[in-house]
Amino acid sequence: MGLQVCIAILGMHRSGTSALGGVLHALGIxxxxxLVEAKKHNPKGYFENKKIIDFNDYVLFPILEHTWDDLSLLPEGWEEHEEVRGLYSIAKEIIRDDYSHEKLFGVKDPRLCILFPFWEKxxxxLNIEIKVILPYRNPEEIYRSLQKRDGFSREKTFLMWVKYVLLAEYYSRKYPRVAIAYYDLLGEPKETVKKIFQRLYVDVEDMDSKIDHAALFVEKGLKHYNGDNSLVSPVPIFVQETNELYLQLIAGDPGLEQAFDRVREEYMTNTSFFLHDNKELIEQKFKLHINNRKLSHRLRNRLKPIYELYKHKMNKD
Structure with missing residues (x-):
């Protein structure tokens, strides 16, 4: 079959990741x-692998004592910690089970912006080539969407958005990638889809015959809020700069890495101040949490024989 290729969609929640996942699906990828079932907030579907979502939410995040809406950052090198290393074999089985016969496949979960170092490894x-799509949507629109769905404040949403998109940009630098705007996908779906695959150097079988079907998936009714690229009221400088840098990334401007690094440092400094966290404290909390989990793991191992006997009895009954 040759080298497998994975297209990873790394974007903030409510930023068009589901629309992109739907486009890939419509193209036969x-x-x-x-897949996670469609709900009222995404009636056409999320196009998320349920096994990966469950693994991230119920296995990996709890071990890291983190959540998808956490504003703090994980300590550097978290993916190499002893307890995390024990999860790689399980994650590899998920990929093998679902994609072993696919030459080209996609993975979409906004949590990947945070957890990419783990899934990258x-x-x-597995010797799978990685290519990345970085979707952009005006954070004002993301705020209105998350405020309606989850009751999030504008301040929290903007900080989350900066965290997600800056991590996605940083983690994806090693790989072929393309940044696209949600409004381009809606307004010019065919041209945007062609741009994605040209920039990623990916050939899709029978693309010309499938692209009309893919374009139908992203009709404008899919977008619940409309606006331009500007931010409507004063925001912290690092938020404004992140927004401007992503628009430059979409335009294909070169040499943005130093500017992104500087803004990421500003984000880390500001969140550390407001959340009363710093690098040393984050690492200490992480180690304490891992040690507590080790104690719980030992207890579970001691109770496992009792549980197995109980399960056997229930099955017989």
Whole structure:
């Protein structure tokens, strides 16, 4: 079959990641065997692999004592910690089970912006080539969407958005990638889809015959809020700069890495101040949490024989 290729969609929640996942699916690219069911906020579907979502939410995040809406950052090198290393074999099985027969497949979960170092290692260990799509949507629109869905404040949403998009940009630098605007996908779907695959150097079988079907998926009714690229009221400088840098990234401007690094440092400094966290404290909290989990793990191991006996009895009954 040759080298497998994974297209990873790294974007903030409510930024058009589901629309992109739907486009890949419409083009015949597998997004997983079992997908998360559609809901009222995404009636056309999320196009997220349920196994990966469950693994991230119920296995990896709890071990890291982190959540998808956490504003703090994980300590550097978290993906190499002893307890995290024990999860790689499970994650590899998920990828093998769902995609072993796929030459080209996609993975979409906004949490990947935070957890990419883990899944990057999984894919690389399996000798799978990685390519990345970075979707952009005006954070004002993301705020209105998350405020309606989750009751988030504008301040929290903007900080989350900066964290997600800056991490996505940083983690994806090693790979072929393309940044696209949600409004371009809606307004010019065919041209935007062609741009994605040209920039990623990916050939899709029978693209010309499938692209009309893919374009129908992203009709303008999919977008619940409309606006331009500007931010409507004063925001912290690092938020404004992140917005401007992403627009430059979409335009294909070169040499943006130093500017992104500087803004990421500003974000880390500001969140550390307001959340009363610093690098040393984050690392200490992480180590304490891992040690507590080790104690819980030992207890679970001691109770496992009792649980197995109980399960056997229930099955017989």
């Amino acid at each position: 597998s997004m997983g065997q079992t 999984v894919l690389r260990d």
